[in-house]
Amino acid sequence: MSKPAAFDIPYTRFLDPEGRAIVPVPAFAQDASALIPDYRAMVLTRTYDAKAIALQRTGRLGTYASCLGQEAVSVGFGSVMQPGDVLLPTYREPGAQLLHGVTLVEMFLCWGGDERGHDFAGPREDFPVCIPVATQAPHATGVALAFKLRGEARAVVCCFGDGATSKGDIYEALNLAGVWQLPVLFMITNNQWAISVPREAQTATATLAQKAFAAGIPAEQVDGNDLIAMRHAAGQALEKARAGGGPHVIEALTYRLGDHTTADDATRYRDDESVSRHWKEEPIARLRRYLADAGVWSKGDEEALIAACAKEVDAAAETYLATPPEPPEAMFDHLYATLPPSLAKQRAALIEEAAALIAEAKGNG
Amino acid sequence: MAEVTLVEAVNMALAKAMADDAEVLVFGEDVGLDGGVFRSTDGLLARFGAARVMDTPLAEGLIAGVAVGLAAQGFKPVAEIQFMGFIYPALDQIVSHASRMRNRTRGRLTCPMVMRAPFGGGIRAPEHHSESTEAMFAHIPGLRVVIPSSPSHAYGLLLASIRDPDPVIFLEPKRIYRAVREEVADDGRALPLDSCFTLREGGDVTLVTWGAMTMETLAAAETLADEGIGAEVIDVATLKPLDMDQILTSVQKTGRCVIVHEAALSGGWGAEIAARLAEEGLLSLLAPVQRVTGYDTVMPLLRLEQWYMPSEGRIVAAARRALEYA
Ligand SMILES: Cc1ncc(C[n+]2csc(CCOP(=O)(O)OP(=O)(O)O)c2C)c(N)n1
Ligand SMILES: [Mg+2]
Numbered sequence: 001m002s003k004p005a006a007f008d009i010p011y012t013r014f015l016d017p018e019g020r021a022i023v024p025v026p027a028f029a030q031d032a033s034a035l036i037p038d039y040r041a042m043v044l045t046r047t048y049d050a051k052a053i054a055l056q057r058t059g060r061l062g063t064y065a066s067c068l069g070q071e072a073v074s075v076g077f078g079s080v081m082q083p084g085d086v087l088l089p090t091y092r093e094p095g096a097q098l099l100h101g102v103t104l105v106e107m108f109l110c111w112g113g114d115e116r117g118h119d120f121a122g123p124r125e126d127f128p129v130c131i132p133v134a135t136q137a138p139h140a141t142g143v144a145l146a147f148k149l150r151g152e153a154r155a156v157v158c159c160f161g162d163g164a165t166s167k168g169d170i171y172e173a174l175n176l177a178g179v180w181q182l183p184v185l186f187m188i189t190n191n192q193w194a195i196s197v198p199r200e201a202q203t204a205t206a207t208l209a210q211k212a213f214a215a216g217i218p219a220e221q222v223d224g225n226d227l228i229a230m231r232h233a234a235g236q237a238l239e240k241a242r243a244g245g246g247p248h249v250i251e252a253l254t255y256r257l258g259d260h261t262t263a264d265d266a267t268r269y270r271d272d273e274s275v276s277r278h279w280k281e282e283p284i285a286r287l288r289r290y291l292a293d294a295g296v297w298s299k300g301d302e303e304a305l306i307a308a309c310a311k312e313v314d315a316a317a318e319t320y321l322a323t324p325p326e327p328p329e330a331m332f333d334h335l336y337a338t339l340p341p342s343l344a345k346q347r348a349a350l351i352e353e354a355a356a357l358i359a360e361a362k363g364n365g
Numbered sequence: 366m367a368e369v370t371l372v373e374a375v376n377m378a379l380a381k382a383m384a385d386d387a388e389v390l391v392f393g394e395d396v397g398l399d400g401g402v403f404r405s406t407d408g409l410l411a412r413f414g415a416a417r418v419m420d421t422p423l424a425e426g427l428i429a430g431v432a433v434g435l436a437a438q439g440f441k442p443v444a445e446i447q448f449m450g451f452i453y454p455a456l457d458q459i460v461s462h463a464s465r466m467r468n469r470t471r472g473r474l475t476c477p478m479v480m481r482a483p484f485g486g487g488i489r490a491p492e493h494h495s496e497s498t499e500a501m502f503a504h505i506p507g508l509r510v511v512i513p514s515s516p517s518h519a520y521g522l523l524l525a526s527i528r529d530p531d532p533v534i535f536l537e538p539k540r541i542y543r544a545v546r547e548e549v550a551d552d553g554r555a556l557p558l559d560s561c562f563t564l565r566e567g568g569d570v571t572l573v574t575w576g577a578m579t580m581e582t583l584a585a586a587e588t589l590a591d592e593g594i595g596a597e598v599i600d601v602a603t604l605k606p607l608d609m610d611q612i613l614t615s616v617q618k619t620g621r622c623v624i625v626h627e628a629a630l631s632g633g634w635g636a637e638i639a640a641r642l643a644e645e646g647l648l649s650l651l652a653p654v655q656r657v658t659g660y661d662t663v664m665p666l667l668r669l670e671q672w673y674m675p676s677e678g679r680i681v682a683a684a685r686r687a688l689e690y691a
Contacts, residue, residue, distance in 0.1 A: 195402065
């Protein structure tokens with residue numbers, strides 16, 4: 001009897017942690033200066049991330065989930081997305097969101113607890129950050145089905161984490177995408193942790209990528225801290241999807257260098273030593289060394305970039321902080337296409353209550 | 366006796382139940398080494414070991430379903446859902462199985478499980494972390510829905526829920542997890558389920574509430590007292606099955622009733638209480654029942670959530686409205 005099926009999970013890495021190319025880099029990376037925009041996007045992402053944490057610590061932002069250490073994953077697939085593609089992000093993919101046209105101000109508003117942060121001016125079809133883990137995966141399959149039904153050469157990127165792969169939603173979404181050959185890239189950002197639960201306690205499978213095989217979808221692992229590898233793998237997968245070649249799964253291997261969120265204290269469940277070890281593999285220093293060795297990036301370039309990113313992020317934070325909250329009745333104004341009369345009564349009562357409370361506060365103040 | 370917060374009282378009750386009964390198991394996401402994201406299971410892993418305190422994979426439907434299986438085998442699972450906003454994948458297991466197992470097997474298989482979940486707004490949390498959908502569960506026949514309002518109630522009601530032979534949805538008002546400290550004796554004494562608690566006596570108006578809203582409601586009662594109005598405050602505590610007797614007895618005395626909850630108005634559990642008052646207490650009522658609730662809107666993100674939450678002022682105003690009827 002012949003073997004019914006054979007499975008193979010390729011692993012891609014071009015740069016080692018020191019930023020040296022260990023195998024010939026793909027064509028898009030042969031002129032190293034072509035990678036500078038991605039490098040800039042990674043530094044901008046990290047600058048934004050640090051600012052968000054600082055704002056939360058000083059009571060000016062809600063709970064925030066840092067993407068520290070994962071910038072190459074997000075920027076890698078984000079940089080090969082086209083404007084017509086659709087992104088369904090988790091809370092840890094601001095790099096891709098930025099590259100796909102979401103603004104820093106929108107992202108601050110979102111974490112600041114203002115729904116307008118989900119009303120993207122740029123990528124009108126992108127989904128907002130999804131908080132209930134894994135529930136976005138079936139949406140991604142639905143968006144991909146829409147593209148297929150209309151015969152459009154567009155692709156979907158659906159992000160989720162290692163923990164999310166334990167939820168049935170993921171398998172269900174993969175399964176349909178596989179059997180109907182839908183144009184979607186399922187992007188697993190394996191940062192080794194789901195809050196306090198380590199990757200090995202989440203599932204007994206040797207890789208997360210292999211879960212794709214249960215749905216008949218090809219899959220691969222990528223060094224998620226190697227921007228070139230990320231961009232290469234995601235670029236191929238998206239091209240294939242747009243050309244009608246069906247879905248793909250990428251498991252990006254990276255590491256969550258920060259706490260789960262600003263409400264978390266990771267020292268309760270992991271030791272500093274393992275975190276320090278992973279700092280040696282982090283993606284930004286790695287790409288910087290590669291660019292410097294190629295002679296396309298200088299100390300002066302670095303200083304100028306850091307200053308420019310700080311300026312851009314600070315300006316966005318100022319704009320966010322200077323944006324007054326919506327009036328209370330905004331909670332009624334987007335519930336339905338038109339407000340039912342029974343709700344108009346509640347809306348009026350809220351306006352009255354708010355006016356009274358504001359007057360009272362002014363009287364006391 | 367220790368002065369503890371509500372979340373510490375939950376922890377105390379879990380430890381007590383585990384120490385007393387080897388069949389009690391605690392599991393869920395991050396309940397082990399991390400001790401739960403609110404620390405309600407802090408120290409349980411070290412004390413009772415990994416065979417009784419288990420971090421599960423990230424899957425709420427699984428957590429509920431595994432609890433049903435364990436319960437049918439005679440264990441007493443106490444499963445944690447990290448936030449109520451993530452309990453919905455578990456609904457299938459709760460509605461289709463946990464609540465019905467006893468009935469459909471005529472008592473051969475039962476479901477003595479507890480599902481704990483923090484709920485409610487007012488902590489500046491991200492999206493999906495602030496809703497109050499207790500009425501969805503209270504609607505389901507065969508379930509108990511229990512909500513503590515203080516450290517001592519958390520301790521006594523959680524112990525009672527774990528010892529109860531039927532499934533209990535135990536919803537913890539996280540806004541008051543650390544709001545007050547109270548002396549709670551770790552004596553293993555349970556409080557009665559299926560019974561309201563009268564938190565304050567008064568003869569002029571009955572204020573009915575549960576969970577975190579007991580804070581605003583008690584404050585409103587204090588304000589009303591300054592005006593010479595005696596407000597009786599009833600904490601429903603077990604929403605299902607509902608102890609209407611205590612509420613009716615109070616309303617027979619006061620003739621007026623204000624129901625307060627954080628959840629949206631329409632189909633909230635206040636609607637059930639108001640309906641029962643109409644059926645069984647209409648002739649005692651001197652004024653229409655007033656409801657002070659969240660609006661029929663999606664729970665706003667943190668910048669607007671303060672406007673959604675019922676305030677002390679709205680409760681006082683509703684009581685005054687009820688008192689305007691001669
Ligand atoms: C359905 C659901 N359950 C629980 C949570 C609470 N929670 C938020 S993030 C998280 C861990 C997610 O881990 P992973 O998928 O690896 O993503 P990461 O946070 O590491 O990016 C949990 C349990 C949630 N948001 N949604
Ligand atoms: Mg993870």
